[in-house]
Amino acid sequence: MPDRVTLFINGKPISVPVGSIVAAAVARSYPSCFHHSVHQESRSPLCGMGACFECCVTINGSPHRRSCLTLCEEGMEVLTGA
Amino acid sequence: MPDQRLNFDVLVVGAGPAGIAAACIAAENRRTVAVVDNSPWLGGQIWRGIQTKTRGGTARHWLDRLQNSDVQIFSSATIFASPSANQLLAETPDGVLEFKWKKLVLATGARELFLPFPGWTLPGVMGPGGLHAMAKSGWPVAEKKVVIAGSGPLLLAVADGLKKEGARVSLVAEQANWSEVMRFGLSLLRHPRKLIQGVGIKSRIIGVPYHFGCWPVRANGSSQVESVTLTDGSRSWTVDCDYLACGFHLVPNLELPRLLGCAVSNGYVSVNEFQLTSVPDVFCAGEPTGIGGVDCALIEGQVAGWVAVEAPDYARKLFGLRADWHRFRASLHQAFALRPELRRLATPNTYVCRCEDVRLEDLSNCKSWRDTKLNTRCGMGSCQGRICGAAAEFLFGWKNDSVRPPLFPVRASSLAGKTDALPEITAEPNISSPT
């Protein structure tokens, strides 16, 4: 049973421990900007528990996914900065 | 047509301590039981990460009990609507589940209260509980300088937890005054276990300054937070940080109780001595009935469980203990009451609604939450007013009582009562990638 998972954040491979959330993987690669606000400011998670939606990224083609509630899976493709 | 139609004697919403306790009692008394939670984990917020702990302790005891029972667990399932009586719809990553229940236990917990102040939208400003929870799931905190600010006993617990994860916690800034918190501390003498917990925490974080009567006025930084400016009302000072963990205690998650028509009073779900709400066969336990912490939630969850299996005498045995925790709950509420200065932190330029970038000055003509939604887009974004609504209630006294489905943003297909099944007419163009 592998204890690490590799996923792709904006095309770049990131290896994280199994059980990590996508938000953690993003923070380990692009700490500041998960997405942009209406006025184009960089935003990053606030609540860490699925209420604020500031952690939203695109996962495997689906936008507006809460990365703080999503576990990393092998080969996942994550896009940030939308 | 949902993917699965599931019937249970007892449905529990929320896999935190209250929900787990209620579910265990019900399952141990031969009811069919399901627990539904919108996260991938068990334990809610306070027991985040218990599944990886192997040591004993209360959390482990309850988790083992749950896993040894016949409770069916539905994780990553978000309840979003109740189209008819005794029916709840939940969205999962793959589709929609329809739950029918005879007894319902709402254990939806609480979330942190965020108040706007200049710089609060900078990356790296997070809730203390949120940062701690995410750290347990891999968010990098080792060697990071963290300032913890806001209010509530959670701040100390988070300081302790983050230190264990290798963070450098430089200080904890509690807005309540020393005298209020001291009085609360003394009241812990009546709750020995809490006191021991408190003393234990304190000893581990000796060396972390714990300041009372001070609060943040500004988070500074360009692309992310670099420092925080704090004040005690007379002097101000600035502390460097990589993260600012700032939250002002907790607000209950009332959306599902409200959707089901449960009466709410003074901001919490009204329940009787049996944890029954105003809606028949619907119970509520834990934080939505009053912010009382994990021990209170466990007792209330058990009471709900016993009554749900029609064994109220067992529930009554817990009333004495519950009364103790309700006294604790009341002193908690009083000790950490929020000071009025916190209403004046935001400047006209400060965002109040983060989802739609609505500034304080944009709200100047608004007199109510309804006004706000007509004049601006405040509260109309993805968080559905969870963050800004709670802030607006504290800042302006605006109450937001109306709740409509979906309780969380969901796929249109889920709201239409089906999976992404396509009509037979044609193949579909790919609409899901942005721009």
Added chain:
Amino acid sequence: MNPTFDIIIVGAGIVGAACAAECARAGLKVLVLDRGPVAGGTTGAGMGHIVVMDDSEAQFALTRYSRRLWHELRPDLPASAEYDQCGTLWVAADEQEMAEVRRKEKYYNQRGVRAEVLDARAVAAAEPYLRRNLAGGLRVVDDGVIYPPCAARYLIESAIAWKAQLRTGADVRALLREGGVVMADGSRFSAGIVVNAAGPWSPALIPGLPVRKRKGHLVITDRYPGQIHHQIIELGYLKSAHSVGTDSVAFNVQCRKTGQILIGSSRQYNEEGTEINHEILERMLQRAFEYMPGLAKLTVTRCWTGHRAATPDKLPLIGPVPDNEKIWLATGHEGLGITTSLATGKLLTDLLLERPTEISAEPYAPARLLQTNESAPEPCLTA
């Protein structure tokens, strides 16, 4: 002692606001009253289309006139009103509907409203996310969409700039026979004329008024910019809007400037409550997926409901109540309140000042539906 006004308008929705702006601009002393905030009723719930529709000559005339007024107002509208001249694309599912498209094209163009027929390929090019195998459509290029609460507020502010007064949170209890209103707190305002612009709540002030509540549901998605370019309506919308009996749904989407997609529409009578009715919501969404399958995967952020004010002949009531020159109506606009608000304001003001109207106001005259006999609806009048 409350001052006398020339006109009191009950209802600060977009119709009341348009009437207020025109009356105030014409020099009349205007008071606008609403028990809630500006645009807190139907206006705040609606889709905001500015569309020319042809259920009847009278409807066509009113929508065409009013749309032109929106075009003229456009330069003055604030950015928050989000006026977007995206055009309407009426879509035809089959050959039968294409025949209707061709009829409409002639009808519109003969009356000076630009409209072009699109074949199946052209529709697919115009809106790539529509399902393939549609028969074609009609593009009405000068139609548009707007964000109703901000448009209504702009009109109210124009009225105020012309010295009109506004009181929100002002609950009108009854209309006075001698001209004026009685408030819920017992106070009174006197006026030469009172205009009932209370939309679906108009009958509360004039029992028996033939205006019924017609409930609608709307759904808005998260941001998906660039996916929809026109306001898109299925031809079946007309059948739905103009049906008198049962509940119905019809595909209608709009793209907001934010990139959020607004999905409608539904119609129900006898549903007074504002709660979501899941059955019709599901039908509405499933209808939408039939035309635009990709909508199914989009994230929905909110759903809400509103009530339209519907009359038996699908035309609004604009003008004086028969036998009582002190009580006027500007209500019953069903799903065309946003579109026809400006024309309503102009017609009402012209009629009040006995000026010639730009289009005939006859078809909208309340007298056509209100008889002057024993069974006539009586305003709640008190001495």
